[in-house]
Amino acid sequence: MHDVTARPGPPVPAVPPAPAVPAVPAGRRRNRTRALGLLAALALLTAAAVLSVAVGAKALSPAEVWHGLTDPASPAYPVVNRMRVPRTLLGLLAGTALGLAGAVMQAVTRNPLADPGLLGINAGASAAIATAIAFLGVGGFTGYVWFGLAGAGVVSALVYAVGGGRRATPARLALAGAALNAALYSYVSAVMLLDSGSLDRMRFWTIGSLAATTPGTVAAVAPFVLVGAVLALALARPLNALAMGEESATALGARPARIRAGAVLTVTLLCGAATAACGPIVFIGLTVPHLVRALTGPDLRWMLPYCAVLAPLLLLGSDVLGRILGRPGELQVGIVTSVLGGLFFLLLVRRAKAARA
Amino acid sequence: MPLVAATPRLTARDLTLSYDRRTVAEGLDVEIPDHSFTVVIGPNACGKSTLLRALARVLRPTRGTVLLDGADLARLPARRVARTLGLLPQSSVAPDGITVADLVARGRHPHQGLLRQWSHEDERITEESMAATGVAELADRPVDELSGGQRQRVWIAMALAQQTPLLLLDEPTTYLDISHQIEVLDLCDRLHRTQGRTLVAVLHDLNQAARYATHLIVMRDGRVVAAGDPGEILTAELVEEVYRLPCRIIPDPETGTPLVVPAAPKRN
């Protein structure tokens, strides 16, 4: 098979990795631009978070929103403080988690198609949680999260092994993921159809939604995402070394096996927790790192922070969009991200074609 | 075999070749002398494989025509072309688990029909092709288990089974070690001399090209720089112009054909 010809390669960045000695003024100027860009992205994210608190099925004026946020006696308090705020916070956490997980996966597999949703890792978490709900009677987020993590961990290892390990080609990895996705989701629907009690609890969760968030979920998912995020940022430098290939990395003093294990752990933590909290949301982890790479170049020390900011921006944006488009109800955020992400994916494949010799 | 006519069977006039919108070659005029062993050489990305693909009808020219026996190649039915003109492409895929005999037999495709799937002639030619390339004893082995050199010979056998008077080979020696390279080239030489077939091959090695070719086409940047008998056209000036490589040309001690010896690096 001639995978090479169809490799949907990332928009090959013309920028080499940041030089180790940033003494040149040009490099410094570049870093300043990147830092300013990051600040701008943060500002956008804040705006999206504000919108997410302000917009919803129940129309509220800005003043009402403010009262609802601060004054427990206000009639808007239950909607704003108990529903929209947790939902926004979860969107931030889940977005960050998925964006970082995608960036780390793409780096470690050196594969532009690596995405937790596409590769079936989210589906693995779903299947484990479905099992827990239907057969073990587990309820509540704290119970879900451990199963989610276990499922995500098993499937990350499986898809990597089945997809061909270090020799995996993008197409093969994607197809291995597709196979796992189909099997796992069929399993989830079988479980749901055979047990109407679980069907009720899982129906919305399997589409991917932020709608039913409670403050408790946010508090429970936060530690996992934070640990995962710290791990991901710590991996930036080693992964940069690995990006130059196994042998060069070893020659530079990096330890590939250890880096890879760390990456799998990170991805498992981030994806497992995010999926347990809001169901499988696909394509965030694929699209955001690609976008960011075009902005910052392949240096993970910049890519990862950008992903951590832009991914929740996309997720919250999609969520707000879903609330607006779906009136009087709302569209689950998973639906919006899969349409947006799918379109972006098509664009990528077509662009890769144009870039090919 | 037809008599040598005034115009050769395979010619190309004013070819412009491109992939997508990227033009690889422009205004190419090429003649493949009948019964020759023509070798196309040139630096990487000079368009030599592209030219071969156009000659084989695999790539449609954006302008100009390839003429086979005076007719526009693009307008001829695919099957008829396939009975006259064979191609060994650079990239072929051996289906999983296919045996050598089955693969070689597929070369008979252009001669078969729905109700004439396997004539005695098909069988005879398949066996002869395997014998000629020395893979007859591998007939029942799966192709995936063979070594690179054996595999290449199997593919050549398939192209031979097509029984075409004209055979085009795109880098038949790539990925082979030196003994297998010589083996493949000797085989081509034999086919050309004993069976009178016209062979066109893209090669990388200048010295092998000079030794085996009866007609040499030298390309650079999508143009034909020189064409003719290797002994006459292969000069140090030409090599320097085409490859930017200072060199000396001496006679090959084995065959007397030109031998390109790169100049030693200047050390003071």
Added chain:
Amino acid sequence: MTDLARTRTLRTPGGLSVRYRPRTVLAVTACLFTAAAVAVATLGSGDYPLTPGEVLSALTGGGDPAADFVVNELRLPRVVTALLTGAALALSGAVLQALVRNPLGSPDILGLTQGATTGALLVVATGGSSLALAGGAVAGGTAAGALIRALARRGGTGGHRLVLVGIGVAAVLGGVNGYLLTRIQLMEAARALLWLTGSLDGRGWDDALPLLAVLAVLLPVVLLACGPGLRMLELGDDTALALGVPIERIRPALLACAVLLASVAAAAAGPVSFVALTAPQLARRLTRAPGPNLLASTAMGAALLAAADLAAQHAFGQRQLPVGVVTGVLGGGYLVWLLAAERRAGRL
């Protein structure tokens, strides 16, 4: 075994000849026999159990009126739909896999199934009849096929590219389907969901006959007119062209056939996942022959879907599962195993 795998030739005095492999003939026969056996078992099982002998006599016009009604009126349409759907999906999958030169090319992964779903959901949303629903599915699947072809087209279509474009289209359409589902009124949503999971429940002759007609036309077209060319395509585009296969004509024709088969199958039974993907792979392992194994795949698909439907009806006690769920679990699991096995064998 090697003897069975060796190609034999049948020659007539007039100079005509046909090639066949005994092993392939055996595999096709075995699949057809299994399909028939499963069909008889399905016809005989349910609230009114019948022995195989009773089933056969009812089928041939004998037997008592009650058995005749249960077998020929109630159960036969569903069984026939299962057999035909399986055959159509498997043939579609076998063609697509050979076209993209990838064992995972299938209507599910390329987004054809999702397209059919979108078409069907649009019809459900506007409250169309079940005939309109089938029409919507066919139109949706065909449109998705055309879209993929158009997107993957520019500058020659590599097989992997078709797969990648298909994955993208499948994702977008999946999202669109989710949106449509949330937009559909509750009553229709139940109908849509049942269709969506790929169910053969309550299939009648109206579903089976169009499928039969399409198969009757396309099976010979694919097998006889395009089959030999498809075998050559396996060797790579350049080789196939050099061997005189008119790729520019045969590829769109085959793609159209595959799209049509998958869409019609989806119209009859909903998006039954993974039959198209697994049946050709299973068939290939039975015949141990390279090539698209079109006939063996078709027979295998019929047997597979009939068996999955039998399991879906009776393996989970009182509760019936949609057949699509059974094929999804079996097919997906099998596929993962397949990939792992290929990796172990060093074929990546």
